[in-house]
Amino acid sequence: MIDARVLLVTGGSRGIGAAVCRKAASQGWQVMINYVSNEAAARALADEINAGGGVAKIIQGDTGTEEGIAAIFAAVDQAFGRLDGLVNNAGVVDLKARLDTFSRERLERMFNINVIGAIRCAAESVKRMSTAHGGRGGVIVNVSSVAALLGGPNFYIDYAASKGAIDSMTVGLSKEVAAEGIRVNAVRPGIIDTDIHASGGTPDRARETARDIPIQRPGSADEVADAVTYLLSSQASYITGAILNVSGGR
Secondary structure, rough: OOOEEEEEEEOOOOOOHHHHHHHHHHHHOOEEEOOOOHHHHHHHHHHHHHHOOOOEEEEEEEOHHHHHHHHHHHHHHHHHOOOOEEEEEEOOOOOOOHHHHHOHHHHHHHHOOOOOOOOHHHHHHHHHHHHHHOOEEEEEEEEOOOHHHOOOOOOOOOHHHHHHHHHHEEEEHHHHHHHEEEEEEEEOOOOOOOOOHHHHHOHHHHHHHHOOOOOOOOOOOHHHHHHHHHHHHHOOOOOOOOEEOOOOOO
């Protein structure tokens, strides 16, 4: 496994991130699992992957801060000495609210993590993967949301706007580094049955909104992870600047 590709998954201890870690490890990636506060979940996931014959390590770090990002990439450098892929998955939602009630604190938290943190993680990854920096190339997959298309009215326009920024960054960065051996794509999940809804104050949202989804059910974290690992793979070698909806038709 010494020459196996190395993948960093931000927000990798739960939900979509954890599903990506499992699937990527099963496909031969060595995985660095980033988490913010739930060390037990991250460690249990790493133990599961390692017990199954894969390679996984964990690192605590808040992608909403420069200190957190520095710690994450220092750990990647120390543990593996290389980086071949990034899944920019770390993100937050907030309580359901109208735009005219948003506080500056809410907006700063949302954009520090969902936008600035994602851009900074992409930048650090480019420094390690780009052939212009002496790297071997690589791949970045950003986790956006179908909310970027729908706008999130009466729920979380700020979250939707943050994911719209991720879409724009994906397209722009893909063109910027295409000739440097790096592919950059994104997935836009729709209503996915994970605990992120509980953190936004609507734990039953996936079940309650099923009737509004053309396919008539919420998606699973594994279904999103399948799309992510496809974009990470050599099967997607001629795909860059693409944004794949994984939304059941929304």
